[in-house]
Amino acid sequence: MSDLIHGLEAAKHRSRESCWVIVQGKVYDVTQYLDKHPGGSTILLQYGGKDATSIYEANHSEGTIEKHLPKEKHLGPVDPATVSTPKNPQVTRDLDKTPRIPLSHCMNLDDIEKAAERLVKHSAWVYFHSAADSLGALANNRDDWKKITLRPRIMRNVKRVNMQRTMFGQKSRLPFFIAPAARAGLVHEDGELCLARGAARAGIHYCPSTHSTIPHADLAKCAAEIRGSSEYGAQFFQLYVAHEKSLTLERIATARNNGYKALVITVDSPVVGKREEDERYRAELATASGDDSVLTEWYRPSTSEDGPPLRGHHSSELNWDDLPWIREAWGDAGPIALKGIQTAEDAALAVEYGIDVIYLSNHGGRQCDDAPSAIRTLLEIRKFYPNILGKAEIYLDGWVRRGADIIKALCLGANGVALGRPFMYGVSMGNEGVMKVIQLLSEEIETTLRCMGVASIDQLNPSYVNTKRLELELPDDLRFGASWADMIRSKL
Ligand code: HEM
Numbered sequence: 035m036s037d038l039i040h041g042l043e044a045a046k047h048r049s050r051e052s053c054w055v056i057v058q059g060k061v062y063d064v065t066q067y068l069d070k071h072p073g074g075s076t077i078l079l080q081y082g083g084k085d086a087t088s089i090y091e092a093n094h095s096e097g098t099i100e101k102h103l104p105k106e107k108h109l110g111p112v113d114p115a116t117v118s119t120p121k122n123p124q125v126t127r128d129l130d131k132t133p134r135i136p137l138s139h140c141m142n143l144d145d146i147e148k149a150a151e152r153l154v155k156h157s158a159w160v161y162f163h164s165a166a167d168s169l170g171a172l173a174n175n176r177d178d179w180k181k182i183t184l185r186p187r188i189m190r191n192v193k194r195v196n197m198q199r200t201m202f203g204q205k206s207r208l209p210f211f212i213a214p215a216a217r218a219g220l221v222h223e224d225g226e227l228c229l230a231r232g233a234a235r236a237g238i239h240y241c242p243s244t245h246s247t248i249p250h251a252d253l254a255k256c257a258a259e260i261r262g263s264s265e266y267g268a269q270f271f272q273l274y275v276a277h278e279k280s281l282t283l284e285r286i287a288t289a290r291n292n293g294y295k296a297l298v299i300t301v302d303s304p305v306v307g308k309r310e311e312d313e314r315y316r317a318e319l320a321t322a323s324g325d326d327s328v329l330t331e332w333y334r335p336s337t338s339e340d341g342p343p344l345r346g347h348h349s350s351e352l353n354w355d356d357l358p359w360i361r362e363a364w365g366d367a368g369p370i371a372l373k374g375i376q377t378a379e380d381a382a383l384a385v386e387y388g389i390d391v392i393y394l395s396n397h398g399g400r401q402c403d404d405a406p407s408a409i410r411t412l413l414e415i416r417k418f419y420p421n422i423l424g425k426a427e428i429y430l431d432g433w434v435r436r437g438a439d440i441i442k443a444l445c446l447g448a449n450g451v452a453l454g455r456p457f458m459y460g461v462s463m464g465n466e467g468v469m470k471v472i473q474l475l476s477e478e479i480e481t482t483l484r485c486m487g488v489a490s491i492d493q494l495n496p497s498y499v500n501t502k503r504l505e506l507e508l509p510d511d512l513r514f515g516a517s518w519a520d521m522i523r524s525k526l
């Protein structure tokens with residue numbers, strides 16, 4: 035008798051009560067995984083009982099199922115004669131034919147991006163590159179840096195410059211760190227290990243995503259081995275609060291048990307943004323695979339009242355009242371940061387709630403369309419709640435692409451900055467790619483400091499920048515008639 039599972043048997047399991055999917059000729063029971071799946075339950079239900087190989091391969095790095103789905107849910111091979119397997123769909127693009135760009139020809143982070151585009155699979159490219167809706171927030175990130183100009187001073191001894199910074203209470207050789215970004219395994223088999231190695235070698239900090247393709251324990255071990263007794267460079271844990279509290283607590287425990295030095299809670303993602311470049315590619319892939327039905331079903335919201343909203347991969351209920359239980363679970367393991375603050379009011383609230391670190395970010399323009407750039411929010415804070423600068427550490431990210439951008443942020447009171455995409459593009463070129471990103475930025479900071487007549491980043495202050503253009507675009511007043519006390523009471 036054959037041990038193969040009949041395709042018709044698999045086809046019966048396509049509901050919340052029992053959901054199987056076929057991937058690379060094997061059948062998996064994902065019923066209990068539905069609400070844990072980072073890509074959401076809808077998509078798994080959509081493929082319930084069907085062959086999901088091509089769509090799975092476009093969205094996961096090798097070994098994802100083995101790592102995340104318990105063994106007993108691997109039901110066995112399907113009888114290939116009984117299941118219609120769509121041929122491997124192809125979506126071609128002109129760039130596939132253009133020559134590669136060697137790392138040695140990359141003179142800045144834009145070059146690294148171009149090199150990565152020619153190297154990585156299109157599915158990975160659209161995931162990394164995409165941003166939300168009309169790309170308004172992304173454009174704000176890019177354009178606002180140029181609205182600030184530097185004010186260099188001359189005739190100063192800058193033979194030696196100091197670029198070290200203590201961030202999140204941990205020493206770093208450079209004033210930037212690697213922002214959390216999921217799924218580095220899409221572009222390199224070592225995935226996030228390349229980032230952990232690069233950060234540890236350079237003595238800078240790294241904040242892996244909740245959805246790291248490499249287990250957090252392995253990342254911590256790798257960094258500890260490379261760092262040895264060096265005091266420079268630490269890892270922080272980025273937390274996505276899940277639908278289920280138990281899963282969130284599990285994630286926090288992982289962070290604590292593996293010695294992560296700070297908890298960075300992402301608060302700008304009650305739903306995943308509408309990233310059209312990414313979604314268009316998936317739609318094209320679906321058409322190419324002959325399964326058009328996905329186009330109408332793809333992002334259908336849950337029909338159940340209790341189910342997650344459209345694109346609701348993470349908790350959509352997270353609010354200020356959740357901070358006490360998160361803080362209790364994290365204990366005294368290090369500072370807590372809120373990542374994704376986009377207004378001065380929320381920065382003020384975070385301080386009210388005793389948050390140690392404010393991380394200004396619009397998620398690289400991937401969440402709310404037309405959201406402000408983080409550097410603009412920093413100016414808003416300076417204008418309306420300047421006291422915050424002494425009460426909490428402030429970090430920011432969003433299209434930081436030049437040493438000069440980093441210096442502008444430091445002048446305005448940021449303790450440091452972070453970068454997302456440039457490091458992911460770097461990973462596509464392995465350890466060397468990551469080191470190149472660090473080296474390019476380091477060189478640019480060093481050179482710009484000298485050109486500005488500044489011997490240490492600790493000497494930077496607002497007198498070194500002209501922010502007038504951006505300040506003209508700030509709101510005149512935040513209170514809109516309500517008193518601050520009222521706003522705090524109503525939690526804004
Ligand atoms: C069968 C077992 C599966 C497991 C264990 C699994 C696991 C995961 C994990 C861990 C991620 C987070 C990113 C990463 O680590 O790569 C992810 C993302 C994703 N998965 Fe799956 N997956 C499974 C099946 C599927 C299937 C069958 C589909 C499509 C039909 C799918 C679609 C997606 C999508 C679209 C994302 C991206 C979510 C985002 O970041 O926007 N997955 N999955």
Ligand SMILES: Cc1cc2nc3c(=O)[nH]c(=O)nc-3n(C[C@H](O)[C@H](O)[C@H](O)COP(=O)(O)O)c2cc1C
Pocket residue numbers: 161162163175213214215216243244245272300373395396397398399400431432433434452453454455456458
């Ligand atoms: C591909 C990609 C994946 C990301 N994944 C996460 C994540 O898992 N958690 C998170 O808090 N932020 C995530 N982000 C946002 C980054 O942490 C960061 O805010 C953003 O990339 C900064 O903008 P930049 O890419 O222009 O540097 C991701 C960004 C990208 C581009």
